[in-house]
Amino acid sequence: MKPKSVAVVGAAETTKMGKIPDVSVIGLHADAALNAMADAGLKPSDIDGVATAGISPVELAHYLGITPTYADGTSVGGCSFMLHVRHAAAAINAGLATTILITHGESGRSRVGSSGFGRAPSSLMGQFEMPYGVAGPPTMFTIPVLRYLKTYGLKPEDMAPVATIQREWAAKNPRASFKDPLSVDDVMNADMIAWPFTKLMCCLVTDGGGALILTSAERAKDFPQKPVYVLGTGESVETPMVSQMEDFTSSKAFRVSGKKAFETAGIGHADIDHLMIYDAFAHLPLYGLEDLGFCKPGEAAGFIRERNTAPPKDGKGGGRLPLNTNGGGLSYMHSGMYGMYALQESVRQMRGIAPAQVDGAKISVCHGVGGMFAASGTIIFSNDAP
Amino acid sequence: MPPRMLPEPTPETRHFWDGCRDGELRLQRCTACAESYFPPRPFCPKCGSRDVEVYKASGTGVLWSYVINQRPRPDMGTEPYAIAVVKLAEGPTMMTNIVDCPQTPEALQLDMPLKVAFAKQSDEITLPLFAPAGA
Numbered sequence: 001m002k003p004k005s006v007a008v009v010g011a012a013e014t015t016k017m018g019k020i021p022d023v024s025v026i027g028l029h030a031d032a033a034l035n036a037m038a039d040a041g042l043k044p045s046d047i048d049g050v051a052t053a054g055i056s057p058v059e060l061a062h063y064l065g066i067t068p069t070y071a072d073g074t075s076v077g078g079c080s081f082m083l084h085v086r087h088a089a090a091a092i093n094a095g096l097a098t099t100i101l102i103t104h105g106e107s108g109r110s111r112v113g114s115s116g117f118g119r120a121p122s123s124l125m126g127q128f129e130m131p132y133g134v135a136g137p138p139t140m141f142t143i144p145v146l147r148y149l150k151t152y153g154l155k156p157e158d159m160a161p162v163a164t165i166q167r168e169w170a171a172k173n174p175r176a177s178f179k180d181p182l183s184v185d186d187v188m189n190a191d192m193i194a195w196p197f198t199k200l201m202c203c204l205v206t207d208g209g210g211a212l213i214l215t216s217a218e219r220a221k222d223f224p225q226k227p228v229y230v231l232g233t234g235e236s237v238e239t240p241m242v243s244q245m246e247d248f249t250s251s252k253a254f255r256v257s258g259k260k261a262f263e264t265a266g267i268g269h270a271d272i273d274h275l276m277i278y279d280a281f282a283h284l285p286l287y288g289l290e291d292l293g294f295c296k297p298g299e300a301a302g303f304i305r306e307r308n309t310a311p312p313k314d315g316k317g318g319g320r321l322p323l324n325t326n327g328g329g330l331s332y333m334h335s336g337m338y339g340m341y342a343l344q345e346s347v348r349q350m351r352g353i354a355p356a357q358v359d360g361a362k363i364s365v366c367h368g369v370g371g372m373f374a375a376s377g378t379i380i381f382s383n384d385a386p
Numbered sequence: 387m388p389p390r391m392l393p394e395p396t397p398e399t400r401h402f403w404d405g406c407r408d409g410e411l412r413l414q415r416c417t418a419c420a421e422s423y424f425p426p427r428p429f430c431p432k433c434g435s436r437d438v439e440v441y442k443a444s445g446t447g448v449l450w451s452y453v454i455n456q457r458p459r460p461d462m463g464t465e466p467y468a469i470a471v472v473k474l475a476e477g478p479t480m481m482t483n484i485v486d487c488p489q490t491p492e493a494l495q496l497d498m499p500l501k502v503a504f505a506k507q508s509d510e511i512t513l514p515l516f517a518p519a520g521a
Contacts, residue, residue, distance in 0.1 A: 120394075121391065121392065121393055121394040122393075122394040122395075122396050124425055126393060126394065127393035127394065127395065127396075127399055127403075127425070128393070128424075128425045128480070128481060129481045130391050130393075131390065131391055131392055131393055131513055132469050132470075132481050132482055132483050132513075133455060133458070133459050133461075133462040133467055133469055133483065134455075134459075134469055134481075135455060135457065135458075135459040139453055139455045139469055140469075142453045143451055143452065143453055143469065143471060143481075144451055145451070145453075146451045146452060146453075146496060147450060147451040147496065150496050150497075191456075192456045193456055193457065194453040194454065194455050194456060194457075194469075195453060195454035195456065195466075195491060196453070196491070197453065241425075241481070243471045243479055243480065243481035244424075244425070244479065245479075248450065248451055248471075
């Protein structure tokens with residue numbers, strides 16, 4: 001993909017977020033889509049490409065009255081939307097469609113019109129993981145971390161500053177689910193969910209959605225919002241079973257996806273002003289910072305503790321790498337497939353309208369995970385016109 | 387308590403579950419590149435060769451990583467339990483539970499030696515659980 005050949009011209013989240021018991025899953029997709037279309041000044045008849053995960057792109061297109069010439073149902077978990085952006089950029093460049101809508105909606109908390117967790121007992125996960133009592137992401141995503149901690153001489157409490165510093169960002173965000181300050185002790189003394197993970201090291205469970213609209217950079221100039229250009233992209237997948245990760249201290253999918261995104265963008269780490277790393281659990285920003293090359297292996301916990309990713313506090317300036325500035329999945333919201341909200345925050349930062357705006361930010365990296373280290377997608381955005 | 391969630395073997399994995407029923411931990415290895423691998427499949431995930439064999443593994447390994455689930459799945463009883471990954475002596479990793487050992491961080495030390503402990507669940511299915519090697 002040629003950098004900056006495609007731009008985001010519409011971006012919005014659902015009207016409400018948090019607890020929305022009166023809207024079903026497909027209703028959340030539609031609410032976000034209508035908000036994104038309003039943001040871009042478009043009608044359903046202007047959209048000729050659709051992409052979504054969780055529901056089928058067929059359901060989405062029909063429900064919204066869209067007749068697409070491009071449909072992408074890539075569904076690899078919470079980073080599916082990063083992959084949708086990447087595929088949409090390629091599709092627009094190839095002339096498969098001109099205006100592509102990507103949606104997410106999930107009734108994670110209220111469970112209105114949503115399906116449950118589990119795999120067929122004949123699937124690989126059904127045969128080789130489900131019999132041992134795994135009970136959803138808190139007991140699966142977390143499994144590699146003791147090996148990571150032992151390898152680098154770290155302790156569970158070294159993960160706590162991820163949660164406390166993201167709570168500082170959340171405090172600046174009126175839409176964040178949790179805004180009260182947190183201490184390391186609060187994190188460590190919270191209910192134990194799956195040792196060594198306490199409740200405050202695990203993401204929220206909420207309802208919500210979001211949508212993006214992409215078009216060519218050439219057309220993007222004529223839209224009402226400041227265009228946010230796609231500078232580089234990457235994706236990869238590793239394994240459907242966390243027990244089969246090649247290396248418990250590092251995600252191969254993260255490394256491959258991140259490297260590809262930086263290569264296609266033609267930039268280095270010093271060029272990055274803003275970073276989003278999908279944080280379903282407190283260890284993910286540690287793996288993300290290291291696997292994307294911002295920190296050496298084992299050094300991410302110290303990097304966060306030393307406030308390199310933190311907002312300004314007590315008269316001291318913020319860190320040099322603002323991370324998860326919406327509060328993240330730990331404090332902002334997490335409906336199940338959080339990648340869409342990370343993308344929304346990157347777009348807000350590039351438009352210059354984020355509640356905790358990073359002054360002068362020009363390049364944002366948005367890195368997602370799918371499943372339990374199963375998949376990854378990385379999008380690098382820029383607000384500098386080509 | 388609802389019955390424990392059990393695997394449903396497929397033609398590609400049948401030899402593994404038959405082995406557990408018969409008291410053998412069976413792995414596969416590639417006769418071309420000698421890679422041992424898990425979970426079962428009729429080809430080598432390293433080199434793609436279909437020339438693979440099933441063999442009886444040692445049944446030993448070390449505790450590689452784990453969590454202790456504090457909110458037991460209904461079919462797993464009422465007490466917290468460790469969901470563990472064992473690194474087998476032959477190389478592959480495998481999810482399992484640890485038996486004959488307190489389910490505590492103090493008792494469950496990474497890299498402790500483990501040996502397979504077969505746990506019969508039904509006429510067809512026996513699960514390969516692991517116990518401390520000294521136990």
